[in-house]
Amino acid sequence: MLDVRRLHLLRELDRRGTITAVAEALTFTASAVSQQLSALEREAGVALLERSGRRVVLTPAGRTLVAHADAVLERLELAAAELAGAREGIGGSLRIGTFPSGGHTIVPAALAELARRHPGLEPMLQEIDSARVSDALRAGDLDVALVHDYDFVPAPPDATVEEVSLLEEPMYLATGAAGGAAAVGASGDGTLAELLGPCSEAPWITARDGTTGHAMVVRACQAAGFQPRIRHQVNDFRTVLSLAAIGQGVGFVPETATAPPAEGVVLTALPLFRRSKVAFRAGGGAHPAIAAFVAAAGAAVGGPRC
Amino acid sequence: MLDVRRLHLLRELDRRGTITAVAEALTFTASAVSQQLSALEREAGVALLERSGRRVVLTPAGRTLVAHADAVLERLELAAAELAGAREGIGGSLRIGTFPSGGHTIVPAALAELARRHPGLEPMLQEIDSARVSDALRAGDLDVALVHDYDFVPAPPDATVEEVSLLEEPMYLATGAAGGAAAVGASGDGTLAELLGPCSEAPWITARDGTTGHAMVVRACQAAGFQPRIRHQVNDFRTVLSLAAIGQGVGFVPETATAPPAEGVVLTALPLFRRSKVAFRAGGGAHPAIAAFVAAAGAAVGGPRC
DNA sequence: CATCAAGCATAAGTTCAGCTTAGGTGTTCT
DNA sequence: AGAACACCTAAGCTGAACTTATGCTTGATG
Incomplete structure (x- = not known):
């Protein structure tokens, strides 16, 4: 019978790419993972991974085995969940x-x-x-x-x-208000290009590089026809609003961040959603x-x- | 993560009924099985089996866990099968x-x-x-x-x-021929009761007790309205035919056993099938x-x- | 090109899970 | 009541699986 613990390691290798990363994630040494994967390969009787440079990649057989591992581990998870349900009380x-x-x-x-x-x-x-x-x-x-x-x-x-x-909520474009008063534009009509166009030259405030929030700003601007000039990178939307209020740039915030209304910021609803x-x-x-x-x-x- | 080897033991316990039987089947000692099942129960956090007299029976939680074990083991079997397919050559x-x-x-x-x-x-x-x-x-x-x-x-x-x-093949009623010549009745029409009725007082030849072949004769006769008087119990259909030929009783044989025709036996096709x-x-x-x-x-x- | 770090594999030593053996308890059958 | 059966627990032992140590290959860097 195939050893499920070893299948688990193979699955992690598929997801993480290197034996070292698998070992780190599961708090083993790389040596242990390497040995177990060798053992799995031996009992499988087929090459499951092959070296590629200084890493290893899965063979087609290895990848189909990962699919089976996913199915097996999902079922085990379900079994464990039901057992937890059978224990009286949470x-x-x-x-x-x-x-x-x-x-x-x-x-x-x-x-x-x-x-x-x-x-x-x-x-x-x-x-x-x-x-x-x-x-x-x-x-x-x-x-x-x-x-x-x-x-x-x-x-x-x-x-x-x-x-x-x-929850699915619209994103808002936050821009500095001329008069210093808070305002929420109910807009909603207007295409993304029309709404973002006026900000194509403004400095932008996005989430930190590598996050999905950052990628969303960049791609939305690209869809609107320009490349955003990014000045600030902060994850906290309250900070985004504060920066926008003092004219340091424009950015996106989700609806959740619009209450209470921030002073000195104009918010314009966009046809763009966050789930x-x-x-x-x-x-x-x-x-x-x-x-x-x-x-x-x-x-x-x-x-x-x- | 639940241990699949232990789940396997639990499944066998469900099928075989006693820890001793499981141990015998898997060539362990009963003690080993008992210890592993205790460990499974501990990690499950729920009672999986309870004593009933001198045996153990599964709790409802244990039975649902067996269902998960079936699913997991089937998927592992499939994975192993595909690996065997990936090995070149059979x-x-x-x-x-x-x-x-x-x-x-x-x-x-x-x-x-x-x-x-x-x-x-x-x-x-x-x-x-x-x-x-x-x-x-x-x-x-x-x-x-x-x-x-x-x-x-x-x-x-x-x-x-x-x-x-x-293969699905009809069963034949084998009776001793009066004249000593082989004969295959093409009958086919006639209900089971009509065809078996004449033999209700005859001695019967069945397969050995406890087999499905034996049970089939008994139930077919019961369906025809009588309890067969069983004299001989043999599994080999050639022996059944030989006994029928010398007038020692009547019995059922599958179509496969009707060629070549046995001397001294009359065969009557029944509306009764073996798959x-x-x-x-x-x-x-x-x-x-x-x-x-x-x-x-x-x-x-x-x-x-x- | 020489050097260094990253990543994997192997060898050797160690630890612990899981097995067997031995002995005990409760239950059923005769 | 005694015997056989089924299960459990305790104690000791063995091997699988881990860590540490080491070496090899590859890719990046100055």
């Missing part, structure tokens, strides 16, 4: 990841709701970049995470992670603590809005 | 089980065909009662098996075993050696008949 710890701005919007409300309904549950919050979430989930460093998904920034589909949509989701390991949705968090997060975004 | 050994009468009908033709097409494959034949086949497949003592399936004897559905139908099938572990159909055997067996029964 308890233990739940490791929650969140994008930075989620930490002071959705998460507190969700955690309050969660604590009210399941006092035995011990939530552990951790800020994490959305791009690193799926790795952290697979490695078991996180159980659930709040993630973002922007227009223009397609996430590669990943069979190992499931997502539940929480907030809860992500967890495929099969893990049956876990009561995860299901409870998804429900609490849903209540947190749905409650105030209805 | 080789190694293939352990084949067969019901006794299959040994001198289908199997030789199938093995000849198999040897012709895949000289590297080393088939290992073993007679086995159909009722024990699924256990033997699951335990890994067999890779494929020829099994039977009679009308009136429903086999309990087993998600761990897949079957491919080979021959190839069985293998769920997911194992993708294994090249198993697929080759299924094809060869199909050719063996289909070839002479078309």
